[in-house]
Every structure is written in C-alpha cells, then in structure tokens.
Amino acid sequence: GAVVSQHPSRVICKSGTSVKIECRSLDFQATTMFWYRQFPKKSLMLMATSNEGSKATYEQGVEKDKFLINHASLTLSTLTVTSAHPEDSSFYICSATREWGKETQYFGPGTRLLVL
Amino acid sequence: AQKVTQAQTEISVVEKEDVTLDCVYETRDTTYYLFWYKQPPSGELVFLIRRNSFDEQNEISGRYSWNFQKSTSSFNFTITASQVVDSAVYFCALSEARSGAGGSYIPTFGRGTSLIVHP
Numbered sequence: 001g002a003v004v005s006q007h008p009s010r011v012i013c014k015s016g017t018s019v020k021i022e023c024r025s026l027d028f029q030a031t032t033m034f035w036y037r038q039f040p041k042k043s044l045m046l047m048a049t050s051n052e053g054s055k056a057t058y059e060q061g062v063e064k065d066k067f068l069i070n071h072a073s074l075t076l077s078t079l080t081v082t083s084a085h086p087e088d089s090s091f092y093i094c095s096a097t098r099e100w101g102k103e104t105q106y107f108g109p110g111t112r113l114l115v116l
Numbered sequence: 117a118q119k120v121t122q123a124q125t126e127i128s129v130v131e132k133e134d135v136t137l138d139c140v141y142e143t144r145d146t147t148y149y150l151f152w153y154k155q156p157p158s159g160e161l162v163f164l165i166r167r168n169s170f171d172e173q174n175e176i177s178g179r180y181s182w183n184f185q186k187s188t189s190s191f192n193f194t195i196t197a198s199q200v201v202d203s204a205v206y207f208c209a210l211s212e213a214r215s216g217a218g219g220s221y222i223p224t225f226g227r228g229t230s231l232i233v234h235p
Contacts, residue, residue, distance in 0.1 A: 032220050043207065043225045044161075091159055103149040103168075103211050103221040107161040 003027050004096050006108035013084055014116055021079045021111045023094030029074035030096035034105060035067070038091040050077050084115040119143065120210050122226035129198055130234050137193045137229045139208030145169070149211040149221060150184065150191045155228070156204040164206075167191065198233045205230045 003026040013019050023033060032051050036044040048064075050056040050071035058064045066088075068080040077096075081088050091112050095105040121140045129135050141150065152164040165175065167184050175182050179196045195202055205228045211221040 034222075041230075043227045046222065049220060049222070093159075093161065097220065104151075104163075104166055105211075105221075105223060107153075107163075109158075109160040112159070 002098070002106040004030075004094065004106045004108040006092075006094055006111050008111060009109060010112045010114075012114045012116065015085050016083055019081045019084055019113060019115075021081075021092055021094075021113075023077045023079070023096070023108050025075045025096045025106070028096075028098050030077075031074065031099045032097045032102070033071055033077040034095045034097075035069060035077075035079050036093040036095065038093060038110075040091075044093060047079075081113065084113070086115045089113055089115045119224045120208055120226035122206075122208055122229050124229045125227070126230040126232065128232045128234065131200060132197050133233075134194060134196050135198050135231065135233075137195075137206050137208075137231065139191045139193065139226060141189050141191065141208070141210045143189075143210060143212055145212045147213065151209040151211065151223065152182065152191075152193050153207045153209065154204045155207060161207070164193075195231075198231075200233050200235050203231060203233045 005024045007022045034049050035047045037047050038044050046059050047062045048056045048058045048069050050069050052071050052074050056069035071077040091110050093110045094108045097105055119142050148169045150167045154162040165182055172184050181194045183192045207228045208226040209223040211223045214222045
C-alpha cells in the first residue's frame with residue numbers, strides 16, 4: 001500500500017506557459033502532501049507543505065505566486081508552475097503522509113520539467 | 117550547519133565488494149526518525165528503511181544492513197557483495213517534528229552519495 005502517483009512523468013513546454021503537475025495518493029488518504037524540487041546531482045529541496053482544504057505553507061525563498069499549490073482533496077494535490085522559464089526546469093517530486101504514521105513520507109515517481 | 121551529512125559524494129566499487137555509506141545527523145529532538153532512500157537513474161525514490169530514535173537495534177535485510185549509533189549520531193548503511201543494480205544515488209534523511217505544521221514530520225535530506233558498481 002501507500003502508492004503515490006504523479007502526472008505527467010515528463011513535460012516539455014515553451015517559456016511563458018504554465019504547467020500543472022498532479023500528485024495522487026492511490027490507496028490511502030493523504031492528510032498532508034509535500035512538493036520537492038531536485039536539480040541534477042543535487043539533493044531534494046522542500047518547496048511547500050500542503051494540507052487538504054487549507055493554504056500551502058511555502059519554504060523560505062519559494063515564490064508562492066510562481067508555484068501554485070492546490071490540495072483540493074485527500075487524494076490530490078496539484079503544483080502549477082506559472083509563466084515557466086528555463087530556470088524552472090527541474091525534477092519535481094511530491095510525497096504524502098497518512099493521518100497515522102506521519103513520520104513516513106511516500107514519494108511519487110517525479111516529474112521532469114523542461115522549459116525551452 | 118547541515119543537519120544530515122553524507123560526506124561521501126561518490127563511491128566507486130567493483131561488483132561483489134562490500135561498501136558502507138556514511139550518514140551523520142544533527143538534532144536536538146529526542147524523538148526523530150532516520151531514513152535511507154535509493155534513487156536509481158529513473159529518479160523515483162525507493163524507500164529502504166526507517167528507524168526511530170528509540171530503536172538502536174541494527175538491522176539486516178538481505179545484502180543491506182544498517183548501523184544506528186546515537187552516541188556518534190550516525191546511521192550508516194552497508195551493502196554486502198554489491199551488484200551492478202545497486203548503482204544509484206543513496207540519500208539519508210532525518211525527520212523531525214515541525215511545530216505549526218499540523219504534526220508533520222519534515223525530512224531533511226543529505227546531499228546524497230552516488231554509488232557506482234562496476235561489473
């Protein structure tokens with residue numbers, strides 16, 4: 001159990017367009033979801049934490065107007081990269097935790113975004 | 117200061133060699149969790165182990181073993197008889213409760229150790 005999916009797995013877009021990435025918990029209800037960003041050969045950097053039905057909490061230095069997060073249900077969170085630019089190209093990973101066992105995060109497979 | 121230090125950036129071994137990946141952490145919490153994840157070239161993080169701060173028992177799972185020592189704040193990971201399929205980046209992570217986050221434990225990841233196993 002505890003499977004998290006992401007869609008799309010890979011996306012290429014033109015500079016200036018917006019891209020939406022979906023994160024779904026497939027077999028459990030995720031009270032909290034997290035969004036990470038990973039540059040090549042680098043570690044994971046937490047971008048934001050989102051709880052269902054409330055506003056996301058962004059980490060310092062992450063632009064909330066740039067990276068819009070919506071956690072509409074207990075199984076779905078979306079990250080929208082607005083007006084994407086080449087420097088937004090990265091690997092975006094989501095994770096989710098259950099109501100019980102909050103210390104363990106279950107990670108999605110990641111989405112590779114390339115902005116041309 | 118880094119909370120999770122993986123001093124080895126890259127390790128290269130020949131198949132069947134044993135290899136130990138080091139992880140040193142820093143926390144003031146008495147309750148915390150430590151994790152190891154494997155990230156193959158595909159990018160997906162594969163969960164390997166979770167250990168809570170009250171459980172210092174070492175663990176062995178097949179060719180994998182973990183040595184948790186609170187006295188030295190270390191949580192090292194050993195692969196015995198390494199195989200080419202073990203080639204990946206391995207991340208150690210520390211989870212501490214963050215106040216005001218609804219009880220969420222927020223992990224801090226080390227920088228990762230890239231393991232290359234040559235045939």
